[in-house]
Amino acid sequence: MRPDQRLGTLVGLRxxxxxxxxAVAPPPVMEKIVLGKQAADLCTxxxxxxxxxxxxxxxxxxxxxxxxxxxxxxxxxxxxxxxERHFPPQAEWTExxxxxxxxxxxxxxxxxSDLLAKALRENVAxxxxxxxxxxGRGTSSMRLNFSGSTEGEIREGIRRIGKVVSEQVALYExxxxxxxxxxxxxxxxxxxxxLRRRGR
Amino acid sequence: xxxxxxKGGRSLERQVSLRSGARVEDALxxxxxxxxxxxxxxxxxxxxxxxxxxxxFIALHGPGGEDGTPQELLxxxxxxxxxxxxxxxxxxxDKVASKHELRAAGIATPxxxxxxxxxxxxxxxxxxLEEIEAxxxxxxxxxxxxxxxxxxxxxxxxxxxxPDALLAAVSYDDRVLLERYVEGRELAxxxxxxxxxxxxxxxxxxxDRFNYEARYEIGRTDYVSPAPLTPxxxxxxxxxxxxxxxxxxxxxxxxxxLILGEDxxxxxxxxEAIPGLxxxxxxxxxxxxxxxxxxxxxxxxxxxxxRPQQALA
Numbered sequence: 001m002r003p004d005q006r007l008g009t010l011v012g013l014r015x016x017x018x019x020x021x022x023a024v025a026p027p028p029v030m031e032k033i034v035l036g037k038q039a040a041d042l043c044t045x046x047x048x049x050x051x052x053x054x055x056x057x058x059x060x061x062x063x064x065x066x067x068x069x070x071x072x073x074x075x076x077x078x079x080x081x082x083x084e085r086h087f088p089p090q091a092e093w094t095e096x097x098x099x100x101x102x103x104x105x106x107x108x109x110x111x112x113s114d115l116l117a118k119a120l121r122e123n124v125a126x127x128x129x130x131x132x133x134x135x136g137r138g139t140s141s142m143r144l145n146f147s148g149s150t151e152g153e154i155r156e157g158i159r160r161i162g163k164v165v166s167e168q169v170a171l172y173e174x175x176x177x178x179x180x181x182x183x184x185x186x187x188x189x190x191x192x193x194x195l196r197r198r199g200r
Numbered sequence: 201x202x203x204x205x206x207k208g209g210r211s212l213e214r215q216v217s218l219r220s221g222a223r224v225e226d227a228l229x230x231x232x233x234x235x236x237x238x239x240x241x242x243x244x245x246x247x248x249x250x251x252x253x254x255x256x257f258i259a260l261h262g263p264g265g266e267d268g269t270p271q272e273l274l275x276x277x278x279x280x281x282x283x284x285x286x287x288x289x290x291x292x293x294d295k296v297a298s299k300h301e302l303r304a305a306g307i308a309t310p311x312x313x314x315x316x317x318x319x320x321x322x323x324x325x326x327x328x329l330e331e332i333e334a335x336x337x338x339x340x341x342x343x344x345x346x347x348x349x350x351x352x353x354x355x356x357x358x359x360x361x362x363p364d365a366l367l368a369a370v371s372y373d374d375r376v377l378l379e380r381y382v383e384g385r386e387l388a389x390x391x392x393x394x395x396x397x398x399x400x401x402x403x404x405x406x407x408d409r410f411n412y413e414a415r416y417e418i419g420r421t422d423y424v425s426p427a428p429l430t431p432x433x434x435x436x437x438x439x440x441x442x443x444x445x446x447x448x449x450x451x452x453x454x455x456x457x458l459i460l461g462e463d464x465x466x467x468x469x470x471x472e473a474i475p476g477l478x479x480x481x482x483x484x485x486x487x488x489x490x491x492x493x494x495x496x497x498x499x500x501x502x503x504x505x506x507r508p509q510q511a512l513a
Contacts, residue, residue, distance in 0.1 A: 109364050114352060114371040117212055168367055171317065175326045175363040 005029060010052060020044065020052050072100065078151040079144060079158060086162025088169045093144075100147035105129070105140055110168050112142045118168070124160040202234040203502065204253035204279075206270055209240035211262030212351055212372075220477035221259040227498040228257070240270060248277055255505050256281040257498070259477060263346060266474040267293035282505040284473050288449035292473040296345045296377055298448055299470075305447040307440060308467045310459075311336055314345060314377040317370045333359060336380045342366055344373035355381065379469075384461040387427055389441035390475065390483040392453050392497070393504055396438040397486035398426030423482070426489040433460060440466040453501050455483055 009021035023033055037043075055061060079102055083093055093104040106112065112128040119125060129141025144161075146154055205228065207221025208214050225235045236251050238244060240260055248256070256274055258281050260266060268289035274281045284292070291298055296314040303309055313332045319325035333340070342365035344352040352372035354365035362378075369376040386402040401424040429437065441456040448454075448471055455475035458466045475483045487497045 109367060111364075111368055111371075114368040116371075117352065118371040120212070167317075168371070171320055171370065172363055172367055174320055175329070175366060177326070 018048055018052065020048055072147055075146040075149070075151055075154060076102070078154045079146040082155045082158035083162075086159045086166075088162070088166045090169055091165065100145055102144045102146065103129075104142050104144055106142070106165060107169065107172070108140045109172050110165065111139050113139065115142075115164060115168065118164045119161055122160040122164060124157045126161060201254040202236060202251070203228050204236045204238045204248065204251065204256040205259055206238045206240055206244075206256050206265075206281075207259045209260045209262075209265050211260070211264050212347075213262035213265070213349055216349075216476055216478060217259055217261050217265065219479075220261070220481070223477055223479060223494065224257055224259050224498055227495045228502075230495050231499055240265065244270075245273060245277070248274075248279065253279060255279070255502060257502065257505075258283050258474060261472075261474060261476060262349060262351075263293065266472070267346075280505050282501050283452040284450045284454065288451065289473050291448050292450060292454070292471050293346055294375075295343060295470050296375065299377075301447055302444060302468055305443070307443055307447065308465060310341075310380040310382045310467050310469070312377050312379040314375060317374045317376070320366075329359075329362060332378060333362070336378060339381045341379045341381050342369045343377050343379065344369045344371075345375035345377055346373040382459045382461055382467050384459040384467070385427070386457070387437055387460055387466070388455055388457050388482045388486070389437055390453060390455045390486045391441050391445040391450070392487070392492075392500065393451075394442060394445065396441050397483075397492075398489040399429060399434070399437050400425040400482045400486050400489070401427035402482075423485060425482075425485045429460075433464060436460070436464065437466045440468055444468055444471050452504055453483060453497075 004024070004026060006024040007021060008023075010018050023030065025033060076096060080093075080095060083091070083102070083104065087093070087104070090107045091104055093102050096102060106115075112126070113130055116125065116128050127143040127145075129138030129143065130136070132138050132141075132143065142161075144158070149157065205221050205225050207217050207224075209217060211217070221237065225237060228235045236247075236253055238247060238256070256270075256279055258265070258270060258274075260270060264270075266283070266289055268286040271281060271283075271286045271289055275286060283289075291301060296312070299309050299312060313336065315325050338359070339355050339357045340362075342354050342356055342362070352369045354361070354368050356362045356365045366376060387399045388402060389399045390397045403422040403424060405420055405422075437458060437460060440458060444450070444456045445454050450471060450473055452473075453475065455472045457469045457471070459469060460466050475481065477484060484494050484497065487494070492500070
């Protein structure tokens with residue numbers, strides 16, 4: 001997304017079903033967004049917007065944001081630490097500076113939509129990367145959420161996913177008897193650091 | 201009657217099952233029955249004991265649904281249910297076991313080799329890939345042994361595709377099979393109470409011929425119902441399908457997927473013990489081609505389940 005275009009949402013802040021967001025975009029783009037949105041839902045609820053106005057009118061929300069940041073950064077760190085411990089060296093992942101997710105990328109011979117079936121047998125799930133694209137990319141990536149689980153659960157979940165990933169990597173190496181090449185995808189979101197290799 | 205409709209569950213085919221179940225529930229209500237929707241979960245037995253349905257319509261697909269698990273529970277609770285019995289479900293869910301049974305009965309099925317993932321990890325099965333490929337040739341089809349649908353099924357056009365295809369298949373089941381690809385027309389023949397319904401032809405677009413996933417995307421595959429077959433071809437596929445149902449003990453409404461080879465001979469790929477019943481599924485499509493409405497189909501399946509002779513298959 002260009003620097004003068006931005007989307008935001010209150011969903012991560014106020015989990016009470018507001019479903020309210022905002023967009024910043026140049027007028028021609030905004031015109032199309034408004035058209036598309038009107039076609040989709042006619043218009044945003046006025047009552048909901050008044051709730052949001054009132055909410056931001058008071059300063060207390062900043063304290064709440066600070067408390068959330070402490071919780072989420074600690075959970076993010078737990079996930080990053082678990083990834084370091086349990087994911088094989090062929091995997092890469094982002095270190096998000098905001099948001100609720102880590103984006104991990106595996107070698108391109110692992111299809112994460114298939115891998116999900118194997119992970120589910122270990123009672124753990126993730127969002128396969130293909131769900132984030134409309135053009136068939138992302139098939140070796142996964143979105144890992146760290147907001148909704150405790151640090152202990154995050155560590156255990158990543159351990160289990162790491163186990164199934166490592167099994168697939170080992171099987172591939174057995175089948176090909178060669179060192180696979182790690183797939184890379186450019187991280188285009190300004191809020192995350194570029195993908196990095198484990199072990200640096 | 202009070203009919204429980206068992207749907208959902210935890211298999212990867214949960215969404216398909218929910219759609220099958222919802223459609224069956226509508227049909228049962230139209231037929232004047234009292235419907236109890238049962239999402240297969242930890243409280244299933246308790247709910248079954250409380251509601252005591254006269255019969256359970258099993259609209260579950262995949263492991264945990266058509267592998268004999270709910271069938272066994274319903275046997276214990278002495279509640280009649282639709283579809284095949286426990287043993288037939290177990291046989292059918294394991295594609296390798298069912299292929300052995302079919303071949304032993306003289307039914308043509310493509311050559312195959314089956315492995316556990318353990319064989320690759322601990323027994324060096326990868327070293328036998330060359331021999332396997334020489335025996336089966338390319339392209340070949342790689343499938344998980346224990347999935348009821350096309351999940352994890354991949355074509356390998358050449359040796360380079362085999363590792364990725366195997367990785368996909370073992371994601372769904374530790375046991376996988378590599379199967380010779382047979383050139384020909386893909387047909388699905390549903391068998392209702394021992395009688396074949398008109399065959400449905402599955403015709404993917406040419407560019408998607410080796411892309412199994414494309415078959416589940418709207419617009420990328422054509423279904424021709426009834427399939428245009430000569431009387432000889434029709435007889436051959438019908439005989440094959442009914443024999444499969446008989447050999448595997450598949451009472452009720454199984455669907456048999458086969459390839460009608462260029463030599464005019466059908467080769468059986470697999471059978472589904474409880475095929476999909478959604479508005480885009482092949483069994484309802486075949487029934488419609490035979491002039492059987494969905495409500496009538498559901499009614500017949502229910503009548504079969506309540507026949508006194510239904511017992512442990």
